[in-house]
Amino acid sequence: MILTGLAVGAVLGIVMQRGRFCVTGMLRDIFLxxxxxxxxxxxxxxxxxxxGIAALTSLGVIAPEYSTFAPVAVIGGGFIFGLGIILAxxxxxxxxxxxxxGLIGSWFALIFYALSAAAMNTGALTWLNTGLKSYDTSLxxxxxxxxxxxxxxxIPLAIGTALAARHFLATEKKAATLQNVPFWKRPLHIYTAGALVGLIGVIAWPLSAAAGxxxxLGITTPSANLANFTVTGDLGRIDWGVMLVLGLFLGAFAAAKATGEFRLRVPDATTATRAVVGGCMxxxxxxxxxxxxxxxxxxxxAxxxxxxxxxxxFIALGVGxxxxxxxxPAAAPAGTPEQTYSTDESIADSNETPASAEDKVLPATPGFAVATGAVALKTAPRVTKARPLGRGRYALDQMGAVCPFPLIETKDVLATLETGEELVIDFDCTQGTETIPQWAAENDHDVTDFHATGDASWQITIRKG
Incomplete structure (x- = not known):
């Protein structure tokens, strides 16, 4: 019977991966x-x-057990968790x-998340868990x-949510989508993904209850149980919840592979360290x-x-x-020397063939200003974090940067450009395929090109509006 957990988890993993469904990003958007x-x-x-749960409970299909409110543990734990998911x-x-x-940094976060949760539930940190939960209000x-x-x-919550969704859908500006991509490879709208996740959660409860x-739905205790099983070999730890998280991983992997969004990505030292610390938190x-x-x-x-x-x-406050x-955003490279050019070099550049769309991935000379009736004198690039391509175009390399940094850096660099200038961003953060074009649409910038450059790698060109 616990195999139903694997099936539910697989469907959940597919929906979450295709919908880029991460609550961290949702909470982060409020603040950023x-x-x-x-x-x-x-x-x-x-x-x-x-x-769904109210209906199942009214019909006698399920009989939920309700947690009592331990304020110190819940408030403190929620805030720590919020901080941790930003780092992770x-x-x-x-x-x-x-x-x-394929994000290896997420593997680090996941391992230390499972190990620290196991330590809190059944290991060396149970004293801390028990002690902070000792003050219980019975609410x-x-x-x-x-x-x-x-x-x-x-019912009021559902009505209020429906009205909010209607408002945002009516005011939502259409974001650019990937070019030459079949519809089944395109991400789910986040509201569609939300409705599906809610439905999966309703279906999950009676199936989980039938398995004892x-x-x-749950992630923390199943992850801790999986860590305990890995360390001790205790088969008693393998329950419906463990099968759920394993299914989530398999479903998300299948979805990523099928849509060309899987690629092993090794983090730098800073990202890896943050992932470990964040996972523990x-x-x-x-x-x-x-x-x-x-x-x-x-x-x-619910x-x-x-x-x-x-x-x-308090998770939201921790995220904030x-x-x-x-x-x-990262600081611009320090000590970048001013670039100066002779008049002969400037004239030579002004006679070159203008850069074409294909030049965006090739090295190019810095842009230059032209004075009417005078010699064209090249000036130093105004943007030090982006590579100048010439003719008011710049390239920003965000390969390897984890969400939300590709968007943070895009916003930071684009703010320094003049209206009509273009920024070409290379990135491999899956969530960026939704967040970057959506931000561009909401801020009246034009996306002139958006395409995949390989497995789990994309390039988007934004013209500042």
């Missing part, structure tokens, strides 16, 4: 982009989940599916507090809070538990603090 568009996708998950580059489920895309859910049915919260695990924080962005942010919120909503709030601390 001042945008609430993507977080609505999480509320779609919660709303679908809440209606993704939430718990996001780290699983990004690992399946369970909002419906229980007010003595009403869960429907009293589920009275819960729905994720495991400790999620264990304290009683769940991650799935267990708390999707399941407990049950309208105090734990779920307060944990989600982490974004302010660590998500900044």
């Amino acid at each position: 982009q001042r945008s609430w568009r993507t977080i609505v996708a999480l509320f779609i998950v919660i709303s679908v989940h809440a209606v 580059g993704g939430c718990a489920s996001g780290t699983w599916f990004r690992s399946a895309e 369970t859910t909002l419906p229980a507090t007010f003595g009403v049915s869960a429907w009293a919260f589920a 695990r009275n819960s729905g 994720m495991g400790v924080g999620a264990a304290l809070a009683g769940g991650c962005t799935v267990g708390n942010g999707m399941v407990q919120t 049950l309208f538990s105090y734990q779920g909503w307060i944990a989600l709030l 603090a982490g974004a302010k601390l660590w998500l900044k």
Whole structure:
């Protein structure tokens, strides 16, 4: 019966990978982009989940057990988890599916997330987990507090979410899509992915309960159990939840391979170190809070538990603090000498054939200004982080940079360009295929070219509007 967990996990992995469905990015957008568009996708998950769970509970199909609210553990754990997912580059489920895309940095985060969660639940750090959870308020859910049915919260939430989704869909500017790519290789709209994740969560609960695990979707405890099994060989640790996370990995891997989005990508030392530290913080924080962005942010919120909503709030605050601390554009190279040219060199360059579209991947001379009726004198590039291609075009190499840095650097460099100048960005962050063109559309910049350059690598050209 636990094999149903593998099947549910595989479908979940496919949907999350194709929808670039990472709650870290949704929360991060609130602080970095001042945008609430993507977080609505999480509320779609919660709303679908809440209606489905209320229906299954009313029909007697499932009988959820409700967590009590331990404020110190939930608040502290949620905040630590929020900080950790910024360093790790993704939430718990996001780290699983990004690992399946070949991001070795996510492998580091995932390993240390599972090990630290296991240490908190059953290992050397159980004293910390138990101690911080000792202050318990006995509060369970909002419906229980007010003595009403869960429907009293589920229906208003679903209506409010539907109105928010309608608003953003109506005002959403159409972003550029990959050129010459069949529709099945294109990402799912994030709201479609949210509805599917919510539906999968509803289906998951009775299947999990039938296998002896009275819960729905979950990532932290299954990851900890998998780590325990790997270390001890205890088959008792292999349950429906473990099969779920294994299925999530396999489904995401299959989706990435089928669409040309899998490629092994080795992180630099800074990214690797952040992944390890972030993974440890994720495991400790999620264990304290009683769940991650799935267990708390999707399941407990759908049950309208105090734990779920307060944990989600403090995860968001942790993400905001982490974004302010660590998500900044790189400084321009220090000590870059001013480039000067002789008059003869300037005249020689002004007689060359203008750069064509194909020149974007070839070395080119810096741009130059032309004075009417005078000799064309070349000037030093105004952008030191991007390579000048000539004729008002620049190249920005973001290969190897993890999300959200390709977008952060794109914004930083584009801000220095003049209207009408172009920036050519090479990147291999899967999430960037959605975030970069969407940001360009929302800020009235034109995408003049967007295509894949190989497995899990893309090039997009943005003309500043």
